[in-house]
Amino acid sequence: MKSTTQINIVKYNNDVVPFDVNKLMNSLRRTNAAENIIQDIAHKIEDQIEEGMTTKKIYQLAFKMLKGKSSVSASKYKLKKALMELGPSGFPFERFVGKILAHEGYETEVGVIEQGNCVQHEIDVIAQKDNQHHMIECKYHSSQGRFCNVKTPLYIHSRFLDVEISWKKLNGHENKIHKGGLYTNTRFTTDALQYGNCAGLLMTSWDYPNNNGLKDRVDRLGLHPLTALTNLTKAEKTKLLDKGIVLCRELHATPSLLTEIGIHQKRHKNILKDSEELCKSED
Structure with missing residues (x-):
C-alpha cells in the first residue's frame, strides 16, 4: 500500500x-x-x-x-448524486421534498399558486400540521460545488412576507404559526445560513441542520429517490419521473409501473428487491 x-x-x-x-x-x-x-x-x-x-x-x-x-449499498452511496438527478426541471425535487414532509406528518401541496398582499406567487410546497403553516421553496442544483448563496433566502423571505400578510387574514389562522422555508439538495454558504436563520426561515440542505439534513432524513425515513437505483437506466428513470414518481417506495408499492414504461418482466424481481431494501427506515 x-x-x-x-x-x-x-x-x-x-x-x-x-x-x-x-x-x-x-x-x-x-x-x-x-x-x-x-x-x-x-x-x-x-x-x-x-x-x-x-x-x-x-x-x-x-x-x-x-x-x-x-447494488443496494451502491444505491445508498450515490444518494447525493441521485438527488441531483431529480431534474432537469427541478420539479421532481419539489415533489421529493413534499414526500419527505408528508411522511413527517404534514399535509402537503406541491406547485400551488397563492395570492400575496401585493402579487401572486407560485409556491413549491405548502406544508401544514397542527398550527404550523409553512411556505417551502426548493432550490435544485444539478451539480456539486454549487452552493445556495444569500440571494436565495433574501428573495424567498421577501416572498414569504407578502404571502404571510394574506395568510393572516384567513379565517382560523389567528393562532397559526406561519413560516417560510428553503430546501436545497446541495449546501448553503455561510451568509445564506446566517441570513436565513436570522430571518426565521426553515433552512434545510444536504447536511443541514446537523443530523437532520436531507441525507439523514432520507436514511431515517427510508425515502430514497428512485434515481438512486443502480439497475434502472437513465431513460427509465426519466420515464418514471415524467409520471410523477420520485421514490423507490412508490415504485415498490406499484410494480405495474415497470411494465408501463417498457421494462421486461425478467428485470422486475431485482429492481423491486432493491426498492424494498431502500424503503426500510431506520426508526
Whole structure:
C-alpha cells in the first residue's frame, strides 16, 4: 500500500485538501455495507490515489467497487448524486421534498399558486400540521460545488412576507404559526445560513441542520429517490419521473409501473428487491 500522508486531492469546489482515508470509510459506512467490504475498497483506493486526483474520481472508483459487491449499498452511496438527478426541471425535487414532509406528518401541496398582499406567487410546497403553516421553496442544483448563496433566502423571505400578510387574514389562522422555508439538495454558504436563520426561515440542505439534513432524513425515513437505483437506466428513470414518481417506495408499492414504461418482466424481481431494501427506515 502506498503512503497517502502527503497526497492532496481536489474537491468539487476546487479546494485542495489532504486525502483522508477515514473520511472515505465513514462515507462508505453510511451504506451499511459489511466492514470487510469497506476496508477492502478503502485499501484499493489508497493504492490508486494520486496527487491532484479529484473527489469526483475517488467517488467513481468507490462506487464502481461497491456496486460490484452490493447494488443496494451502491444505491445508498450515490444518494447525493441521485438527488441531483431529480431534474432537469427541478420539479421532481419539489415533489421529493413534499414526500419527505408528508411522511413527517404534514399535509402537503406541491406547485400551488397563492395570492400575496401585493402579487401572486407560485409556491413549491405548502406544508401544514397542527398550527404550523409553512411556505417551502426548493432550490435544485444539478451539480456539486454549487452552493445556495444569500440571494436565495433574501428573495424567498421577501416572498414569504407578502404571502404571510394574506395568510393572516384567513379565517382560523389567528393562532397559526406561519413560516417560510428553503430546501436545497446541495449546501448553503455561510451568509445564506446566517441570513436565513436570522430571518426565521426553515433552512434545510444536504447536511443541514446537523443530523437532520436531507441525507439523514432520507436514511431515517427510508425515502430514497428512485434515481438512486443502480439497475434502472437513465431513460427509465426519466420515464418514471415524467409520471410523477420520485421514490423507490412508490415504485415498490406499484410494480405495474415497470411494465408501463417498457421494462421486461425478467428485470422486475431485482429492481423491486432493491426498492424494498431502500424503503426500510431506520426508526
